[in-house]
Amino acid sequence: MSPRARVALLALAALILLPGAASVIAGLPPFGATIARYGERINAITPEARHVANMVSAINFDLRGLDTLGEEFMLLAAITGTVILLRGRRGEGKTGRAMRRPGRAVIPRSEAVVLACRIAGPLTALFGLYVVLHATVTPGGGFQGGVILASGTLLIYLGEGYVGWRDAVRSPWLDALEGGGALLFALCGLAPMLTGAAFMQNVLPLGTFRDPFSGGLMLVENLGVAMAVAGGFTQLFLEFMEETREADEPDEPGEESA
């Protein structure tokens, strides 16, 4: 199909969808005037009911924790699909650690970059942990903290190079982190059922308001999400980097490695 025909088709589709879209747009609430009743109630009730200050965390890990569980498995499925598609026939044999290819020059990094990464890497990891642990009191939580932790490992790559990075970050650990995080989240849902409570009901003590140790089960679920996100995103980066490397021998006969 030519680009012109595609645009024409898009215009036709837009024309058909226009009445529906117009009625939806007309039905939108005026901007900034009011918020939905549901959110209003959550803001009013949850601080007392759950002893947490961060409403977004309360929704993600408690009130609508089931949604987050589904999201967690979407994350797991997407990353698993990525890893499987990228590994192809290479399998798991060569992902243990990086080999330095003989005869291939290692591009030297400037000392300033190495120093900056060595200083910033641990600090970034520490900040990631801080964001994860303060999920219930400050803006933050497992998702954001997990991504910050993953970017902390990328600073190791920037400073130490690929071989050093692969020596520090092992693929099986990442698998364990990612799968273990999802498992921990699922167990948080199932464990309360042993005591006769509902799925994912908060059975742990709720703690005191405005204290990092508040929210009971939410902290554990948060930790699970952080593990899964940090492991998963680092794994993504690792697999993409493996893809750009020249393999010692071609993965599949008759095909040059990309």
Place this chain on the structure above:
Amino acid sequence: MLPYAVAAWLFGIGLYGIATSRNFIHLVGCLGVCQSATYVLLLGLGYRWGSIAPIFYDHPPGTPAVDPVMQALVLTDIVVGATLTALLLVLTIQAYKRGGSLDPEKLRPMRAGSKSGRGQGSSRGKDEERTAP
């Protein structure tokens, strides 16, 4: 009304990019633009003038706050979107390896016979890429 207009514009321009795209990576980027329209729309829907973020640490509970449900939804959206972008880029890499081209128009059906068919396909794709305008 401006946030809604921005969201509609982002979504429209992303959709136009998807429709006219000649490159898979460009396509994934346009999908990202479409997705950012959903962030703007959700945050716009949950906003209320004179409200704080839904975090009652510095402000006592009961202070007017914006809708926390929308913010939680945006968080979900971002995480799932990032991993799905990665998945789509991987599919792009594989399509390029097998077909030798990033143009959606040049996709050919994959052959059942794996090795020879794939080698053939990749060499043919390279030729096509060279002759492409």
